[in-house]
Amino acid sequence: MTLNITSLSKKYNDFFAIDHVSLNISKPGIYGLLGTNGAGKTTLMGMILGLILPTKGMIKIFGEEFSHKRFDILKKLNYESPYLDLPKKLTVKQNLIFYSRMYGVKDFLEKIHDLSNNLKINDLLDRQFGSLSAGQKTRVGICKSLVNDPKILLLDEPTASLDPDTSIFIRNFLKKYQKLNKTIILIASHNMHEVEKICSRIIILNKGKIILEGIPKVILENKKLNNLEQLFLKLSN
């Protein structure tokens, strides 16, 4: 198993942010992690990345227990989120070089050049990160999250607050990138339309528990619903 989560819980005082979640992801693909605000999506991602310590349970990545082989595993993981930022006073290129070095990327200038071409951010490389628009920052953030060719990429609401053009561009880019690199991409999102468009499987969280998991089309057929938005509203009520 590439990502194997067993009975994972995170408890804050008396409240379970994640409640005995088990999850196996072994095949490359784009997976949608859905849920209302406070469902536990970001907490689950935080635990996979080691930013949040679980109260109970185990995370195995690439067959190794995360808590034992954390630093080796982190070399093959990456993450992008609107909740985190990059130093605003550094240029885009300086930020990308910094993170390439942190991951020990060889030939990082070439890598940055290729990625920035694909993400259409070449003209932003010499601009300070703080001067970019939300859409530009997202593209730079995604570029940062790909510098180490991650085997598992976690994206927390990658198109939140973006205009439709940029959202479509990001979605298409991610689909192409995933196909080419056989990456596991786990996307946490509220955007049902987006999830329907790009995710091969979905995992729905509610109050810290996985309440539904499967292929979107099959789930909709079984539940006799037209789209994920209807499903989402039904489940959250």
Added chain:
Amino acid sequence: MFQRLYAMINRYVILVIGSGPRMMSIFYWPSIQIILWGFFSDFLLNNNLANSINSLSFLLSAIILWDVLFRAQLGLSMTFFEELWSRNLGHLLITPIKISEIILSLVITSFLRTSLGLIPAIFVANYYFELQFFQLGFYLAFFLLNLVFVGWSIGFVVSGLVLRYGQAFEELAWAFIFVLLPFSCVYYPLEALPDIFQIFALLLPPAHIFEGMRQIIDNGQVSVNQLMMSFLLNIFYFMLAVFMFKKMMNSCRKKGNLFNLGE
């Protein structure tokens, strides 16, 4: 490891060099301190208001040495705060960097910042105000290094508290060190303190360092025991501070607040 360390230090250097106010703050305060107190010492000497040139040397040397401690602490805390202010710590901690590498990069950056600001100021003070600073000889390096370590220990404690309890604690970066000032015997000898405070002062490395400095300027004598004591206390406090910083980092992981730091 070296590549990550280089990346961290290089980034801090770029951030400082790229910012006029940050660059200025490195040079500004040490220079202002030394110029201000240098002129004041000159005034006392020229008007026969000071007992001897030695007492003025005490004063100026003490000011410089105290500033070393203060700059080392600020250099470390401010460098760490940059990560919080830029909401970048989460990104940093999902890379394969170890806490020991973060600690080392903070220490090296603080050392560079402190040296950059103080070395020119020390030479200026020595030249213009006839300060007998270099008469401390080999012990000068020992005093400086020990004070830098005290600064780092405080820096790690303050950074850990800010990390754990939020940015309201940032004020501590400026204030914490002044709690130690009365017990550090910077401007007066140990015996000037009440007995009970003397005991407390002797548990802190700065009191030993400033006592040692006064002894050398006064009679050229050095108490090796005192120097050893300051060194051992420093090691103890530094290890304690690093332990506390790591604990706070872990506590943040448990509390799950590494995502919203800096907001």
